Amino acid sequence: MLSFVEETTLLLLDDDSGEFVDMPVSGFGTVIAGAALMDLAMHNRVDTDLEKLTVVSKEPTGDAILDDALAQLSQKPEDAEGMRILEAIDRVALKSQDYSAEALKRLVDCGILRQDSGRFLWMFRTRRYPVIDNREEQEVKARLRQILLTDEIPDPRDVVLICLVAACELMELILTPEELAAAEPRIEQLRKMDLIGQAVAKAVREIEFIFRYATSAA
């Protein structure tokens, strides 16, 4: 099973060009950092509430990306008291380029991508998403469609993936335009359900607002 950092790296890769999709660098870093924090939450290394994110265990996960992110959150003695989720995202985002580069390397090593003249291309022409876990051998895309288009209660991993896809504004990879329009309330419902996901979405919206303002003012 891929980590959320690896899943997000795949999401942000444009299928045709083999390069990352066009988005502000700080937005890219925010989404990758959010994915790393969500991975750490699933590994029970961090926990969150409405006020803060707290490191609850410094035990290494065995994943170099996640262990580095964990170290970014444990630099100062006062970090033990926790920090605002946005501060945690900012800290981890500083290493996001390293994390996405490492994730690309892993995706090539495990045969999902191939590197071709500096571009990273899918090994198979038809985009196949890795399975979400061992219990259900469905593609992630099919699983997310099922969650988005019905009232099925998602599992926590589904929620995180939906948060990340929505934050990347790549929901059109999952749904048709008609489905997307009809599913907007459902998407809003589900993307609220992860507190790190909420913070990522807020940060990305702010970055995009600043980027648009700066672009229009130039």
Next chain:
Amino acid sequence: MDIVHEKDGDVVIFRLSGRLDSNAAASAEADLGAAVAGAPSLAIDLSGLDYISSAGLRVMLVLARKVQQASGKLALFGLQPAVRQVFTVSGFDTIISIQPDAAAALAHVR
């Protein structure tokens, strides 16, 4: 955190007290999840729950999913204001039924 349970007819009533966070999540998930197989109608008294974190919310989500898959019903009741706020901000109150008291919760799941 402490979890106790009792039966009221075909409904299992759980009472949670203390903090439902990353320390308590694994055992809470095991205790609550085990009940779904036997009696998929659950009412959970959270009046003694002082705190819930994201890890605790994940426990509730996994439980709600299992109950749905078992065609059962689930309702929470007695939430303290701080815990209620977490359910509201996270939108969990749109997925899981929250009732004002035990009678309403029992009526909902029957």
